[in-house]
Amino acid sequence: MITVEEIQRVARLMKIEVFDHKEYVDKVHAMIEYFDILDSAGVEDEDITTQETPISNLRNDEHVPFDEKLIKRLNHYKGTYVRAPKMS
Amino acid sequence: MNLRISALEYVQEVQNGNISAEDFISSTLDRIKSVDDKLHAFLSVNYDAVDQAKEIDKKVKSGDKVGACFGMPVSVKDNICIKDSTTTCASRMLEDFVAPYDATVISKLKEEDAIFIGKTNMDEFAMGLTTEFSAFGPSKNPWDTQYVPGGSSGGSAVSVSALECIVSLGSDTGGSVRNPASFCGSVGYKPTYGLISRFGLISYANSIEQIGPLTRTVKDAAFLLNLITGLDPNDSTTVDNHDEDYLTDIEAGIEGKKIGVIKEMIAEGTDPTVMSATKDAISKLESLGASCEEISLDMVKYSVAAYYAITATEAGSNLARYDNLRYGYDFPVEGYEFNSYIKKARKKFGPEVTRRIILGGFVPSAGQAGKYFLKALKIKSRLTREVDRVFEKYDLLIAPTVPILPFRIGEKIDDPVALFLVDLNTVTANLAGKPAVSVPFAVSNGLPIGIQLLANSMNDKMLLQAAYALEQTVKLPEVPPIP
Numbered sequence: 001m002i003t004v005e006e007i008q009r010v011a012r013l014m015k016i017e018v019f020d021h022k023e024y025v026d027k028v029h030a031m032i033e034y035f036d037i038l039d040s041a042g043v044e045d046e047d048i049t050t051q052e053t054p055i056s057n058l059r060n061d062e063h064v065p066f067d068e069k070l071i072k073r074l075n076h077y078k079g080t081y082v083r084a085p086k087m088s
Numbered sequence: 089m090n091l092r093i094s095a096l097e098y099v100q101e102v103q104n105g106n107i108s109a110e111d112f113i114s115s116t117l118d119r120i121k122s123v124d125d126k127l128h129a130f131l132s133v134n135y136d137a138v139d140q141a142k143e144i145d146k147k148v149k150s151g152d153k154v155g156a157c158f159g160m161p162v163s164v165k166d167n168i169c170i171k172d173s174t175t176t177c178a179s180r181m182l183e184d185f186v187a188p189y190d191a192t193v194i195s196k197l198k199e200e201d202a203i204f205i206g207k208t209n210m211d212e213f214a215m216g217l218t219t220e221f222s223a224f225g226p227s228k229n230p231w232d233t234q235y236v237p238g239g240s241s242g243g244s245a246v247s248v249s250a251l252e253c254i255v256s257l258g259s260d261t262g263g264s265v266r267n268p269a270s271f272c273g274s275v276g277y278k279p280t281y282g283l284i285s286r287f288g289l290i291s292y293a294n295s296i297e298q299i300g301p302l303t304r305t306v307k308d309a310a311f312l313l314n315l316i317t318g319l320d321p322n323d324s325t326t327v328d329n330h331d332e333d334y335l336t337d338i339e340a341g342i343e344g345k346k347i348g349v350i351k352e353m354i355a356e357g358t359d360p361t362v363m364s365a366t367k368d369a370i371s372k373l374e375s376l377g378a379s380c381e382e383i384s385l386d387m388v389k390y391s392v393a394a395y396y397a398i399t400a401t402e403a404g405s406n407l408a409r410y411d412n413l414r415y416g417y418d419f420p421v422e423g424y425e426f427n428s429y430i431k432k433a434r435k436k437f438g439p440e441v442t443r444r445i446i447l448g449g450f451v452p453s454a455g456q457a458g459k460y461f462l463k464a465l466k467i468k469s470r471l472t473r474e475v476d477r478v479f480e481k482y483d484l485l486i487a488p489t490v491p492i493l494p495f496r497i498g499e500k501i502d503d504p505v506a507l508f509l510v511d512l513n514t515v516t517a518n519l520a521g522k523p524a525v526s527v528p529f530a531v532s533n534g535l536p537i538g539i540q541l542l543a544n545s546m547n548d549k550m551l552l553q554a555a556y557a558l559e560q561t562v563k564l565p566e567v568p569p570i571p
Contacts, residue, residue, distance in 0.1 A: 007446060014404060014449040015411075015430045016442055023439050027504050028446050034505045035397055035451070035460050041390045043466040051295070051325070059321035070188055075418045084413050085421045085429040 002032055089115035091251040092566070095160055095308040098254055102148065102158040109141035109148070109159030109203070116161045116205060120252045123570045128227045129246035131166050132174055133206040140203050147201075155201030156315060162197060163253040165244050166207040167214055168299065169288040170194050173204075177290050178222040179212045180436040185415050191288020192323065193257060193299055193316045200315050205253050208243030212438045214259055214292045215403065216240050217267050217510055220501050221440040228497070229272060230567050231535055235494040238268030244302045245272035249567055255308055257316075259289055261297040262395050263489075263514025266526035269302050270489035270538025273528040273564060275555070276302050277309040280545045281521035282327035284313075285320035291406040293399040294325075296518040306527065306556040310334035313548065327546070334552050342557045343377030345483040345550075352388035353487035353513040362488045362537055365530040369539045370486065372561040373554075380486070383478055387471035388516055392508050394471070395515040397451050397464035404448020407441065410434065443504070472520040479544040484554050487513045489526040489538035513540060523548045525555045528564055536564070 007025050011018045018024045076083035089111055093101070101107045117137065124130055144159035146152075164170060167177045169187035171194075176182045190198065197204075211221040219227040219242025227242040229235040230250040237246045241258025245268030248256050258265040260278040269276025278300045289299055301312040313334045320326045347370075354366055370380045387394075412419055412433035419433055437445065452461040478485065491513055500506045517524035522545055526538035539558065543551035 002450070007450065010449040010453060011446045014408075014445050015427065015434055016437075016445055017431050017435060018446075019435075020439075024443060024446065028443050028450070031396065031443065031447055031504050031508075032450065032460075034508065035393050037390060037393045038397070038460065038463045038467065041387070041463065041467050041470075043463060043470050046466040046470050048462070048465045049469040049472065053324045057324040057326075059324070066188075068188060073186065073188065074414065075416070076413070076421050082413050083421055085424040085426045087426040 002029065004029070091115060091119055093254070094305045095254050095303065095311055098160050099156065099158050105148070109144040110138060113137045113141035113159065113161055113203060113205070116253060120206070123250055124252060126228065126233060126570055127230055127246050127250055128225055129208055129243040129250065129252055130163070130206040131176060131178065131209050131224055131243070134204055137161065137203050137205055144201055155199060157197065157200045157202035159201055159203050160255065161205040161253045162202045163206050163208045163244055163247040163256040164194070164204055165210050165241050165256070165258045167210060167259060167290040168194065168257055169290070170204055170207070173207060175207065175290065177213045178210045178224055179438065179441065180223045181410050181416060184417050189288065192285035192320045194288060196316050208241070208247055208256060210243055211240035212441050213290070213403070213407065214240040214261055214264055215440050215444050217263065217507060218501070219243060220497060221438060223438050226497055229494055230570060231273065233571065234496055235535065236271065236497050238271030238490070238494065240264040241302065242268045245269050245274055245276070248272070248274045248302050248304060250570060254304070255312055256302040257299055258302050259297055260300045260518065261293050261399060262511050262518050265300040265302060266489050266514050266524060266538065266540060267510070269526040271494040271536065273531070273536035273567065274302050274304060275306050275309050275528065276300065276526040276538070277313070278517055278524045279313065279317065280327070280523045280548055282325045283317050283329060283548060285323040285326050287320055287322035293402040294406070295398070295402060296521070306525070306552060306559045307335065307338060309525070310338055310552045329546070332549055334549050338553055338556050340553045341376060342373060342554045345378045345554065346481065347373060347378050347380045347484045347486050348383035348478055348482040349380055350388065350485055350487045351382050351384045353491070357509070358488065358491040359493050361493065361532040362491060365532070365537045366488045366539060369529050369558060373486070373558060376557055376561070383482065383485070385471065385474050385478065385516065387467055387474055388512070390467045391471060391515050391519060392511055394464035394467040395511065395519060396508060397460045398468065400444050400447035401452045401461050403444050407445055468519045471516065475516065475520040475522060483543070483550065485542040487540050489513060489540040493532060493537065494535045517542050521545055523551050525551055527555050527558050529558065529562055531564055534568070
């Protein structure tokens with residue numbers, strides 16, 4: 001059983017402010033409780049299959065010039081830099 | 089102007105000079121103006137479409153080469169980028185975002201002279217299955233505006249069903265094309281994973297989501313697939329379909345095909361009218377020469393939990409990029425510390441997205457990953473093996489697209505687990521990477537019911553042949569006038 005404190009801690013890590021307990025904590029709690037059904041699937045010995053992508057599928061690692069100044073689409077920038085708040 | 093025509097009929101009519109693209113587009117825009125305040129299928133409408141249509145007509149008249157779409161009006165889910173158009177994902181977070189490039193599907197359709205009539209409403213970041221989680225308000229089902237249209241591509245399904253376009257592009261992560269297609273009485277196609285490029289689709293859960301068409305007919309879905317499938321250097325997960333023509337031989341029929349009826353998808357909880365429609369569909373397929381028998385996929389009962397654990401994890405990662413510094417809305421940075429700014433900015437995410445981000449942090453976290461995320465991946469692997477094994481013996485699988493009928497707006501919005509279970513029949517195709525289609529099959533109490541067919545990977549052509557055969561066995565009533 002997960003605790004409310006755990007949910008609140010994860011929310012902080014995900015940079016989410018939990019300001020409505022019922023809307024977030026209670027509903028997330030119900031969702032996680034539903035996931036407990038996974039315990040009865042009996043898949044402990046199952047291998048996780050992964051999708052392999054051959055390197056030939058990757059596009060060439062080359063610079064493709066873009067014909068616009070993307071930076072000008074931002075709300076906050078200075079010169080060619082994204083403007084961000086100060087880090088404490 | 090008859091707006092109730094298929095894509096193939098439209099192309100033929102414009103090509104033969106019986107109608108002009110300009111007249112059709114003008115009538116479509118008039119239709120949007122007259123009904124969309126009641127349906128809310130669109131988040132933005134392209135009013136320059138008439139000028140684009142005039143250019144198509146000029147090309148037709150002068151005998152210049154015209155692309156296969158001949159100015160056909162196409163609506164596009166608002167998580168697919170069209171250069172210089174707002175692409176909001178139905179989120180306040182991206183309210184002002186203007187895409188700087190075209191998604192590959194958009195580039196391909198532009199080359200074929202499609203006209204993008206507007207961007208359609210959806211659940212915020214495609215997280216939902218009713219369109220009620222759009223930050224800009226829900227779409228309404230054109231069959232009865234008190235009911236949800238399904239989701240997350242709800243606006244796309246509504247726009248096709250309510251004659252506000254001819255075809256639409258949606259995205260399907262766990263049924264988001266097929267579910268609204270079923271609820272609104274249109275065809276919804278989820279291709280084999282990798283068949284259509286995801287480049288320019290704003291990511292939710294990359295490992296299982298696909299762009300897919302919503303159309304009036306199965307032939308239109310095949311027509312659209314011919315235009316948008318294939319390898320894309322910008323999406324390394326795309327697969328080579330060797331320029332398969334999905335329209336050729338679509339009338340081949342299903343005689344001799346073996347169809348498995350998925351027991352777990354017609355189990356307890358299935359609405360009796362949906363069950364009856366499914367049985368009727370099975371009988372009709374048998375009368376066309378297919379043989380149907382019940383099969384079991386044990387992992388289906390765990391599939392929804394596995395699906396939500398995987399998608400929440402991928403969503404948590406994908407949505408970390410929304411810090412309001414590179415994309416976002418105007419919120420001054422002055423006076424804030426870095427982390428507190430981002431936390432404050434991310435308050436623009438709606439409640440469902442916020443919940444899934446929290447879930448996406450919790451499920452793969454240290455101490456929890458083994459219980460949730462890794463187990464979900466193991467279920468995905470086992471389910472895929474089960475499905476592959478079934479396809480060694482059967483050509484197709486069948487189940488109702490959604491086990492219940494469309495429900496009233498607001499009826500399930502406060503119960504996330506009840507909403508989860510609406511996905512029961514659709515998530516398997518996504519987790520296993522298989523193609524699946526919802527075919528409108530019946531109308532009960534004025535609300536449509538879709539039947540879902542699935543095929544093995546890269547058997548999209550055979551799947552469309554079967555869907556076409558099923559479609560030809562029914563004639564459904566038309567969508568009632570919008571009140």
